[in-house]
Amino acid sequence: MATDNSKPAMPRWWPIVALAVLILFHAAANMIWLWQDTRILFGDTGNHARISMKIAHILSEPDVGVFGGISEATTFWPPLTYLFTQPLYLIFGFNPDVSVATNTVLLALLIILTYLIGQRLYNQTAGVLAAAMVSFYPIVATISRTYYLDISLAVMVAAAFYLLLRSEAFSQTGSSLVFGALLGLGLLTKKTFFIFALGPGIAVAIMALTAEKGNGWRDLMAWRPQQPMGPDGAKLLRRLANLAGAVVLALIIALPWYLAHMETISRQASVVENVASGGFRDRPIWWYLSWLDDILLLLPFILFIVGFVTGLLEFRRNWFPIIWIVVPGIIYPLVSRGHMRYMIPLLPAVALLSAQWMVGIRRPALRRGLIALTIGFQLVAFFVVSWGLPSTLQERYAGPVQDSFRPFNVKSPEERPLVDLAAPIYFQFPPKAHPWPVRPILDFVWRDIEAGASPEESQRLTLLFKLVDFGYSSFSYENQLARERGRPAAQSLTIGDVPGIRDFALMLMDHDYLIFNSGVGGWREEANLINQRWLAGDQVLKDRFASISTISLGDGNVVEVLKRTGPPVKQLPPDEQRRILEYVLELSPESTQAQKLLARLNGEPVPLSASTQQQTIDPAVQAILNDAESLRAADNQAGAEAALLEGLQTRPDSLALWLALGDLYALGNRVQEADQAFSQALEIAPDDPSILLEQGKLWEAIAKAGDNPDAGDAWDKAANAYQRVIEVNPDAVRAYLGLAKYHRTRDDNEGAIDVYRRGLRHIPDNPWLNFGLGQTYFAIDRAEEALPYYQKAVELSPDNGSYHFQVGRASIELSSWDQAADALARALELDPNYADNLSFQYNLGKVHLGLEDYRKAVNSFTQVLDVNPRHQGAQFLLGEAQQGAGDDAEAAAAYRAVITQWPNSTLGQEAARRLQGLEN
Numbered sequence: 001m002a003t004d005n006s007k008p009a010m011p012r013w014w015p016i017v018a019l020a021v022l023i024l025f026h027a028a029a030n031m032i033w034l035w036q037d038t039r040i041l042f043g044d045t046g047n048h049a050r051i052s053m054k055i056a057h058i059l060s061e062p063d064v065g066v067f068g069g070i071s072e073a074t075t076f077w078p079p080l081t082y083l084f085t086q087p088l089y090l091i092f093g094f095n096p097d098v099s100v101a102t103n104t105v106l107l108a109l110l111i112i113l114t115y116l117i118g119q120r121l122y123n124q125t126a127g128v129l130a131a132a133m134v135s136f137y138p139i140v141a142t143i144s145r146t147y148y149l150d151i152s153l154a155v156m157v158a159a160a161f162y163l164l165l166r167s168e169a170f171s172q173t174g175s176s177l178v179f180g181a182l183l184g185l186g187l188l189t190k191k192t193f194f195i196f197a198l199g200p201g202i203a204v205a206i207m208a209l210t211a212e213k214g215n216g217w218r219d220l221m222a223w224r225p226q227q228p229m230g231p232d233g234a235k236l237l238r239r240l241a242n243l244a245g246a247v248v249l250a251l252i253i254a255l256p257w258y259l260a261h262m263e264t265i266s267r268q269a270s271v272v273e274n275v276a277s278g279g280f281r282d283r284p285i286w287w288y289l290s291w292l293d294d295i296l297l298l299l300p301f302i303l304f305i306v307g308f309v310t311g312l313l314e315f316r317r318n319w320f321p322i323i324w325i326v327v328p329g330i331i332y333p334l335v336s337r338g339h340m341r342y343m344i345p346l347l348p349a350v351a352l353l354s355a356q357w358m359v360g361i362r363r364p365a366l367r368r369g370l371i372a373l374t375i376g377f378q379l380v381a382f383f384v385v386s387w388g389l390p391s392t393l394q395e396r397y398a399g400p401v402q403d404s405f406r407p408f409n410v411k412s413p414e415e416r417p418l419v420d421l422a423a424p425i426y427f428q429f430p431p432k433a434h435p436w437p438v439r440p441i442l443d444f445v446w447r448d449i450e451a452g453a454s455p456e457e458s459q460r461l462t463l464l465f466k467l468v469d470f471g472y473s474s475f476s477y478e479n480q481l482a483r484e485r486g487r488p489a490a491q492s493l494t495i496g497d498v499p500g501i502r503d504f505a506l507m508l509m510d511h512d513y514l515i516f517n518s519g520v521g522g523w524r525e526e527a528n529l530i531n532q533r534w535l536a537g538d539q540v541l542k543d544r545f546a547s548i549s550t551i552s553l554g555d556g557n558v559v560e561v562l563k564r565t566g567p568p569v570k571q572l573p574p575d576e577q578r579r580i581l582e583y584v585l586e587l588s589p590e591s592t593q594a595q596k597l598l599a600r601l602n603g604e605p606v607p608l609s610a611s612t613q614q615q616t617i618d619p620a621v622q623a624i625l626n627d628a629e630s631l632r633a634a635d636n637q638a639g640a641e642a643a644l645l646e647g648l649q650t651r652p653d654s655l656a657l658w659l660a661l662g663d664l665y666a667l668g669n670r671v672q673e674a675d676q677a678f679s680q681a682l683e684i685a686p687d688d689p690s691i692l693l694e695q696g697k698l699w700e701a702i703a704k705a706g707d708n709p710d711a712g713d714a715w716d717k718a719a720n721a722y723q724r725v726i727e728v729n730p731d732a733v734r735a736y737l738g739l740a741k742y743h744r745t746r747d748d749n750e751g752a753i754d755v756y757r758r759g760l761r762h763i764p765d766n767p768w769l770n771f772g773l774g775q776t777y778f779a780i781d782r783a784e785e786a787l788p789y790y791q792k793a794v795e796l797s798p799d800n801g802s803y804h805f806q807v808g809r810a811s812i813e814l815s816s817w818d819q820a821a822d823a824l825a826r827a828l829e830l831d832p833n834y835a836d837n838l839s840f841q842y843n844l845g846k847v848h849l850g851l852e853d854y855r856k857a858v859n860s861f862t863q864v865l866d867v868n869p870r871h872q873g874a875q876f877l878l879g880e881a882q883q884g885a886g887d888d889a890e891a892a893a894a895y896r897a898v899i900t901q902w903p904n905s906t907l908g909q910e911a912a913r914r915l916q917g918l919e920n
Helices: 014-036 045-059 066-074 080-092 098-121 124-136 136-145 148-167 174-186 195-207 215-222 233-262 260-267 271-278 287-296 298-313 315-335 341-357 364-387 391-396 438-451 472-484 489-493 504-508 525-535 539-544 574-587 593-601 618-633 637-650 654-667 671-684 691-706 709-726 733-745 751-764 767-778 783-797 801-813 817-830 832-836 836-852 854-867 874-886 886-900 906-919
Strands: 459-462 493-495 513-517 544-550 558-564
Touching: 014 098, 014 124, 014 364, 014 733, 045 066, 045 080, 045 098, 045 472, 066 233, 080 098, 080 148, 098 124, 098 136, 098 148, 098 315, 098 341, 124 136, 124 364, 136 148, 136 287, 136 364, 148 174, 148 195, 148 315, 174 195, 174 233, 195 233, 195 315, 195 767, 215 233, 233 260, 233 504, 271 801, 287 298, 287 315, 287 341, 298 315, 298 364, 298 801, 315 341, 341 364, 391 574, 438 472, 438 489, 438 493, 438 544, 438 558, 459 472, 472 493, 472 544, 489 493, 489 767, 504 525, 504 574, 504 593, 513 525, 525 539, 525 574, 525 836, 539 544, 539 574, 539 618, 558 654, 574 593, 618 637, 618 654, 637 654, 654 671, 671 691, 691 709, 691 733, 709 733, 733 751, 733 767, 767 783, 767 801, 801 817, 801 836, 817 836, 832 836, 836 854, 854 874, 874 886, 874 906, 886 906
Parallel strands: 459 493, 459 513
Antiparallel strands: 513 558, 544 558
């Protein structure tokens, strides 16, 4: 670990100047980029920022519970990065750019730490060059302009490793203890810190244990009280003490948070569970390596390959960065093949290996030329990736530029080369405006709340669609930001999914505001069904909600903001309440709360849950259940809970009471308590599939809820419960549906297909399983495989209009026009509301076009455009239909509309070609 001084030392002041210039350059670039970029924080970045603001509140009023409050606020992610942000909030206030600026500060630290490690391992020149290279790697530069945790993790890994080197194999007490502190703080940055620290940490620990070549152990074993210890034994003892002190200090710092979140960690950190889930089976084990040339770009990638090979040839000199890379490079693909940003903590080592051989080139001209070429290449790539190619070059060398919500998204073209020369073009991530009207929608809702009689009352808003940068986290972040800025209505507005399990539709009826999207679905089937019914003009929904705002989106869809027009369902007159409850049960027959309310309205016995019906309940327990149900019906949830808990004090073995308590907690969104109640029920009836199913649905609901950064953990719990249900009862249809949905949410369509196929082996004649398998195939553009399962679902449930509609859509993809026409006609016959459904009319237009019935096609596409004038596909196909009908002037007008509204899209370019053909 000694410094290599084979090259002349740089002037003492030069590295400081070089690093200062580098840091100021990146700070200025990031400030300009963030000033130009007006995108909202979304997805994980929005969740991270909201957590950081919650912690700011906790720290603004410190008390003895401050550490517990911070621990609770962090939920899934450790707190250190959020604490790094607090000084910026104190100085500049709450602002998305202020949150993101945390990573600009951390990037400066990463530059300094990379230099310090390089200077210690090699020399000053290598340190400066490595620091420059790592800062210009495109993924480092672009991720530093978001609020992910990966730059922070890279800083803590580099800081820990620098102190590990300074400890001289734990012979230096001060450096060893600071290393231990950084180890603990690194674990409080991100749980994966352990993977990155493992290799060098173990290697240096082995060096410490073997430093005296066995003499230390002999001295130590030979030592007796009242006798002096040999010098080698004393050195070894000091190393052991320093090593133990570092470990203890790390545990003292990190363990409290980990103990408080042990249940979450135990489920998330299991390699076996992650591999068994099949979530990565569509990506090869060398997936990260296949992307390495893209995150470095071609020249730096070649420099790294040379550096890695030469490093292996001189392993004694380069062992530290090699182990830094190799150990996580083996472990990480076993637990995750997600986003390339997870590999950022390895990039300082990549830069060090790249720099060490370049500064060792003997010929000065060659050495300086290669270094200049490298920095010049990285600077050009930096500006291309950061601000895009000039428009003239972009038009000439048009590549598949990503249009993603986050830098370096992995959704590149399906057929991509192993070494991608077009990476700088594809991975451009220039600043731009947020594509969706999140703030205008929220501003409209806030003004509506503030105009109401009681703006201080709690208001609930939910979205019935799912887009990462136009979803719950986007709206929740902006609402939280408005709270911090003192917007009164934001204080009372809660944004999230409906927490109900079986009672989704019923609980949705009491939400204050709903947001629909005409063309995008959500996580859950119930939301999609209600969305479709609203678009089809469903009268019950029209009577319950009023459309108060309509906004056309750039993708051709329309967003509607709805407001509830009446009181909560339980406060409605009996006839209106009965109408809504019957409607809810039509949508979701499993809605136990709707069943009970309707039974009470009709003067009928209140139905019991499926699990309770299987029991023989003695009169005393039944009396407790009746009392609790009466209290719950009167909206006295606390009284119902007290009645059940009191009953359990005398009858702790009552399965019915535990189930009723679990249902009560689940309806109140008290997830942990509901889970505990169901677990107690399982103690009485181990492996009861109906109770396990309740647990699975409970965690599935919470996983799909908005404002939930812990959704991944909840989905894992749901999947575990569903898997146990299937093991106990292979005929449990709902468990297969839930487990398949779990895989779909992870983009693991092959895993979902496996689940559906397992279900169909046991229950081949279930329409839901057949339809679900068809939907999965259709979602991944495998319509030919989807069609037989849609047709089987139709055979099993011939009166379901949705099944016929999907047969039609799959047939359209396969150009089976007659079959598609028959299927759509049957869907419309079964459900006349399809006549007003935009998706139905659009697909019907495609069928008419395929059958060359151009006049009918024009009529269908015109109906779509009357409702949604910015439907790009309908606008283009209208031109095609009019052209087929011989109306060239009308076709030209339709093509011009496409070109005007979407000039750079694929359809816009095709419309230009069609228009040119008409004009010629």
